[in-house]
Amino acid sequence: xxxxxxxxxxxxxxxxxxxxxxxxxxxxxxxxxxxxxxxxxxxxxxxxxxxxxxxxxxxxxxxxxxxxxxxxxxxxxxxxxxxxxxxxxxxxxxxxxxxxxxxxxxxxxxxxxxxxxxxxxxxxxxxxxxxxxxxxxxxxxxxxxxxxxxxxxxxxxxxxxxxxxxxxxxxxxxxxxxxxxxxxxxxxxxxxxxxxxxxxxxxxxxxxxxxxxxxxxxxxxxxxxxxxxxxxxxxxxxxxxxxxxxxxxxxxxxxxxxxxxxxxxxxxxxxxxxxxxxxxxxxxxxxxxxxxxxxxxxxxxxxxxxxxxxxxxxxxxxxxxxxxxxxxxxxxxxxxxxxxxxxxxxxxxxxxxxxxxxxxxxxxxxxxxxxxxxxxxxxxxxxxxxxxxxxxxxxxxxxxxxxxxxxxxxxxxxxxxxxxxxxxxxxxxxxxxxxxxxxxxxxxxxxxxxxxxxxxxxxxxxxxxxxxxxxxxxxxxxxxxxxxxxxxxxxxxxxxxxxxxxxxxxxxxxxxxxxxxxxxxxxxxxxxxxxxxxxxxxxxxxxxxxxxxxxxxxxxxxxxxxxxxxxxxxxxxxxxxxxxxxxxxxxxxxxxxxxxxxxxxxxxxxxxxxxxxxxxxxxxxxxxxxxxxxxxxxxxxxxxxxxxxxxxxxxxxxxxxxxxxxxxxxxxxxxxxxxxxxxxxxxxxxxxxxxxxxxxxxxxxxxxxxxxxxxxxxxxxxxxxxxxxxxxxxxxxxxxxxxxxxxxxxxxxxxxxxx
Amino acid sequence: xxxxxxxxxxxxxxxxxxxxxxxxxxxxxxxxxxxxxxxxxxxxxxxxxxxxxxxxxxxxxxxxxxxxxxxxxxxxxxxxxxxxxxxxxxxxxxxxxxxxxxxxxxxxxxxxxxxxxxxxxxxxxxxxxxxxxxxxxxxxxxxxxxxxxxxxxxx
Numbered sequence: 001x002x003x004x005x006x007x008x009x010x011x012x013x014x015x016x017x018x019x020x021x022x023x024x025x026x027x028x029x030x031x032x033x034x035x036x037x038x039x040x041x042x043x044x045x046x047x048x049x050x051x052x053x054x055x056x057x058x059x060x061x062x063x064x065x066x067x068x069x070x071x072x073x074x075x076x077x078x079x080x081x082x083x084x085x086x087x088x089x090x091x092x093x094x095x096x097x098x099x100x101x102x103x104x105x106x107x108x109x110x111x112x113x114x115x116x117x118x119x120x121x122x123x124x125x126x127x128x129x130x131x132x133x134x135x136x137x138x139x140x141x142x143x144x145x146x147x148x149x150x151x152x153x154x155x156x157x158x159x160x161x162x163x164x165x166x167x168x169x170x171x172x173x174x175x176x177x178x179x180x181x182x183x184x185x186x187x188x189x190x191x192x193x194x195x196x197x198x199x200x201x202x203x204x205x206x207x208x209x210x211x212x213x214x215x216x217x218x219x220x221x222x223x224x225x226x227x228x229x230x231x232x233x234x235x236x237x238x239x240x241x242x243x244x245x246x247x248x249x250x251x252x253x254x255x256x257x258x259x260x261x262x263x264x265x266x267x268x269x270x271x272x273x274x275x276x277x278x279x280x281x282x283x284x285x286x287x288x289x290x291x292x293x294x295x296x297x298x299x300x301x302x303x304x305x306x307x308x309x310x311x312x313x314x315x316x317x318x319x320x321x322x323x324x325x326x327x328x329x330x331x332x333x334x335x336x337x338x339x340x341x342x343x344x345x346x347x348x349x350x351x352x353x354x355x356x357x358x359x360x361x362x363x364x365x366x367x368x369x370x371x372x373x374x375x376x377x378x379x380x381x382x383x384x385x386x387x388x389x390x391x392x393x394x395x396x397x398x399x400x401x402x403x404x405x406x407x408x409x410x411x412x413x414x415x416x417x418x419x420x421x422x423x424x425x426x427x428x429x430x431x432x433x434x435x436x437x438x439x440x441x442x443x444x445x446x447x448x449x450x451x452x453x454x455x456x457x458x459x460x461x462x463x464x465x466x467x468x469x470x471x472x473x474x475x476x477x478x479x480x481x482x483x484x485x486x487x488x489x490x491x492x493x494x495x496x497x498x499x500x501x502x503x504x505x506x507x508x509x510x511x512x513x514x515x516x517x518x519x520x521x522x523x524x525x526x527x528x529x530x531x532x533x534x535x536x537x538x539x540x541x542x543x544x545x546x547x548x549x550x551x552x553x554x555x556x557x558x559x560x561x562x563x564x565x566x567x568x569x570x571x572x573x574x575x576x577x578x579x580x581x582x583x584x585x586x587x588x589x590x591x592x593x594x595x596x597x598x599x600x601x602x603x604x605x606x607x608x609x610x611x612x613x614x615x616x617x618x619x620x621x622x623x624x625x626x627x628x629x630x631x632x633x634x635x636x637x638x639x640x641x642x643x644x645x646x647x648x649x650x651x652x653x654x655x656x657x658x659x660x661x662x663x664x665x666x667x668x669x670x671x672x673x674x675x676x677x678x679x680x681x682x683x684x685x686x687x688x689x690x691x692x693x694x695x696x697x698x699x700x701x702x703x704x705x706x707x708x709x710x711x712x713x714x715x716x717x718x719x720x721x722x723x724x725x726x727x728x729x730x731x732x733x734x735x736x737x738x739x740x741x742x743x744x745x746x747x748x749x750x751x752x753x754x755x
Numbered sequence: 756x757x758x759x760x761x762x763x764x765x766x767x768x769x770x771x772x773x774x775x776x777x778x779x780x781x782x783x784x785x786x787x788x789x790x791x792x793x794x795x796x797x798x799x800x801x802x803x804x805x806x807x808x809x810x811x812x813x814x815x816x817x818x819x820x821x822x823x824x825x826x827x828x829x830x831x832x833x834x835x836x837x838x839x840x841x842x843x844x845x846x847x848x849x850x851x852x853x854x855x856x857x858x859x860x861x862x863x864x865x866x867x868x869x870x871x872x873x874x875x876x877x878x879x880x881x882x883x884x885x886x887x888x889x890x891x892x893x894x895x896x897x898x899x900x901x902x903x904x905x906x907x908x909x910x
Binding site: 064065066067196197199200201202203204205206207208209210212213215221246247264265266267335336337338339341384385386387389415417418650651654655657658659660661662665683684685689690691692693694696697698699 | 756772773776777780783784787788789790791792793794795796797799800802829830831833834835836839843846847850852853854855856857858859861862881882883884885886887888889890891892893894895896897898
């Protein structure tokens with residue numbers, strides 16, 4: 001994929017697009033951008049057809065490594081009936097594209113591939129073109145067929161007219177038509193096919209332009225100097241400490257934000273390292289050992305019931321059999337492969353920011369606050385970074401670059417160091433999760449109680465909270481206030497967005513009527529934010545491990561017990577499909593006959609309906625556990641997925657495989673560590689990830705394509721079920737239950753010792 | 756600042772940088788190459804890998820003065836999107852990446868290793884990739900692509 005500057009492209013294709021920013025400003029004034037943005041009802045804000053028949057399409061959902069550029073291009077080509085190579089896609093640019101909020105939460109498919117937004121724009125355009133052709137060819141619209149950007153008369157193919165001839169270079173001037181018909185999936189020739197990613201050839205040959213490669217004339221290089229301890233404030237700065245260093249342009253201080261600007265990047269790094277800054281000692285951190293008890297013992301909590309059938313306490317009190325367990329989950333990092341980078345060019349009253357942000361419009365608004373400019377005077381251009389998996393440091397580094405550029409009046413590029421990346425991001429939530437279940441004489445679960453504690457602080461900055469990430473905080477902005485609330489109000493309507501409720505609840509996908517789900521948020525000492533499958537992974541780890549513990553208590557097969565308590569046929573289907581593909585042996589765990597020393601093998605299953613409505617997934621994991629060393633090796637994963645109509649089967653497989661491998665990394669290795677004042681996970685030795693040469697499993701995927709239902713997300717399903725599938729397999733192999741992520745050799749050995 | 760002569764992808768360049776500047780900064784900032792990338796700056800992830808005299812070298816921890824006069828190869832010189840090198844083609848065919856940021860390190864490390872160890876066993880290939888990172892979880896596809904290339908170079 002070649003990134004063509006907008007101006008050059010317009011010249012080449014002869015497209016006329018005017019008036020974009022004016023309507024958008026008006027629209028933004030009326031409504032702040034939300035999760036999915038304000039979108040647009042005007043067809044011309046989504047796409048333009050050039051005289052040569054090429055189609056330029058503007059989307060507010062961007063490529064983050066998940067294959068969305070290609071999938072959206074397929075959708076456009078399919079709905080518009082043009083060849084794929086004639087589609088040019090412009091992603092996330094506040095001057096050009098509709099405001100679609102944030103590319104996150106596995107929401108791009110639900111948003112852009114169903115009957116709204118991008119898909120609706122394409123079908124509206126196709127129908128509008130057919131209407132125009134009908135008038136030009138003096139036939140009725142139903143006598144026409146569109147193919148390869150040409151509309152012809154069905155009964156006489158020589159009677160035809162191209163899109164370029166019909167509208168080339170001109171505007172449609174129509175609104176999105178909510179009744180415009182989508183092409184039925186059984187007619188698809190591009191969408192639904194395993195089209196190779198359009199951007200991969202450039203990536204594999206070192207030609208792809210990431211935000212790290214953006215170079216602006218006159219650009220300088222910045223580095224930040226972060227507080228050495230959490231909560232430390234600047235006391236004094238000795239600028240003379242770097243006076244003698246080459247290339248230093250300026251030391252920039254704004255409250256507790258400190259940075260340096262230099263002519264070259266290496267000079268900026270040297271200067272940042274050598275700048276003498278005196279800091280206050282910081283606020284101190286709770287002990288990492290015992291942190292789970294610390295969470296549980298917090299008095300200031302924000303309590304939320306997701307479900308409360310009001311009878312769970314009574315059912316537990318009178319039950320013949322009760323099963324209980326507590327699960328622990330650590331803080332984890334996004335740990336993006338590349339440290340985040342941004343380029344900003346801030347002038348007196350305007351600014352341009354090149355950023356790998358997931359949220360160009362929200363960043364425009366929040367950066368306006370940081371810079372003291374008007375949002376409409378800021379232009380944010382998305383350029384891909386390395387994959388973020390959620391709220392990494394992309395927004396923070398955008399503020400870094402913007403503040404430094406503003407201070408020197410020249411464009412500044414900032415690429416964080418590895419340490420600064422790792423201490424600047426918003427970590428995935430730690431959790432303590434208590435589970436209790438009541439079981440009747442027939443082995444039926446009659447009540448389920450879920451009570452969890454999880455720390456929160458900051459979040460995505462959104463449109464108006466730059467203090468939700470580190471640079472905004474350092475520059476003087478407050479994070480979202482923590483609002484204690486106890487007791488929790490009773491829930492009004494059920495939505496399982498955070499998957500805090502187990503799949504087996506009758507009001508969701510299961511059969512159990514008596515369920516209580518209570519979550520206590522507490523104040524986190526660290527910034528937190530959405531990390532791929534936020535809360536859902538942690539909750540699912542607890543629920544799906546616990547389901548196996550119940551199965552063990554009943555001497556039941558874990559799959560059979562699930563099927564007995566599930567009601568949603570699509571969730572049942574993925575469980576059955578994964579079990580079948582894995583040749584699941586119906587029997588209770590642990591496997592009988594396994595030796596208690598040396599290597600033991602086992603299998604485990606886990607399933608979820610992600611976010612309660614956004615993709616079904618089941619996974620079978622097969623593991624080897626070395627009972628002498630505690631080392632766990634995942635040998636095989638079988639994943640069954642149903643995310644509705646599949647846009648690109650190979651892209652979907654790639655996402656499932658990637659989610660599963662990231663799940664292994666998180667289940668076995670990853671944990672943020674800290675001491676009494678600061679985070680000590682600052683590189684790939686102190687935060688251990690799954691390297692390429694590790695023992696990696698064979699991964700098989702079973703795709704259940706459902707062309708007739710709504711498109712759902714798929715990017716976060718596999719990672720959600722992986723830790724529990726592995727924990728259940730460890731138990732099946734050894735009879736030892738691991739209840740704390742990551743399953744390090746020490747923890748596995750401790751669990752083995754309890755058998 | 757001092758002037759250094761570098762041979763990169765068969766071409767000579769003179770750059771004026773501070774002695775001790777890591778090679779990566781010269782390649783990305785002075786020569787504007789997009790292939791070698793900054794991932795960690797600590798030699799831990801492989802993102803910055805280039806081939807110097809046939810050996811995979813982590814350019815983020817290699818000072819520019821230490822490679823003055825050496826033959827430096829970056830991923831750009833292997834092939835193009837239109838005519839990819841055999842190992843690049845294997846990665847494209849296998850769709851062996853997601854965000855693609857790590858793939859320079861993966862391809863360059865694997866190529867340097869297999870070109871000098873064409874009879875490498877599967878286990879040796881795995882060892883050679885032990886300190887190369889991918890965070891998207893494209894591991895299985897990447898290893899398949901590397902094995903494809905290993906088959907191609909096997910004598």
